[in-house]
Amino acid sequence: MRINGETHYLWRAVNHEGEVLESFVTERRNRAAALRFLRKAMKQYGRPKVVVTDRLKSYRAAMNVIGNAECQETGRWLNNRAENSHLPFRRRERAMSKFRRHKTLQKFVSVHASIHNHFNKDRHLESRENFKAYRSAALAEWRQLAA
Numbered sequence: 429m430r431i432n433g434e435t436h437y438l439w440r441a442v443n444h445e446g447e448v449l450e451s452f453v454t455e456r457r458n459r460a461a462a463l464r465f466l467r468k469a470m471k472q473y474g475r476p477k478v479v480v481t482d483r484l485k486s487y488r489a490a491m492n493v494i495g496n497a498e499c500q501e502t503g504r505w506l507n508n509r510a511e512n513s514h515l516p517f518r519r520r521e522r523a524m525s526k527f528r529r530h531k532t533l534q535k536f537v538s539v540h541a542s543i544h545n546h547f548n549k550d551r552h553l554e555s556r557e558n559f560k561a562y563r564s565a566a567l568a569e570w571r572q573l574a575a
Contacts, residue, residue, distance in 0.1 A: 479499055
């Protein structure tokens, strides 16, 4: 992501169902940033059985510090779930001609994750009637929260 012409990195934790668990914005993409992100995610959700990442070396270095390097999986197309959940940010970044401040990006990330998780109902796994019922219940709950 670009904020005022400077590159920032968006770290995201996505579970096996595609729900965004944690998101974090940093200026660097090194071991210290990976360690902060992993500790933040593990503090809230516990130790994962499997961590799928890209081939960035800082993930392996951070997981060696934490002690769960054996559960890391890397490979071609394995982290597509996280990459596909990143698409709305790219769309917004293009439409708004980049983000202006670090705080704005972090706020957008957290709000977008809660909205996406609330309305993401796995259409392909449910019948149309069930999907419509779940969607209307989510919309009613959202309207109640927003009011």
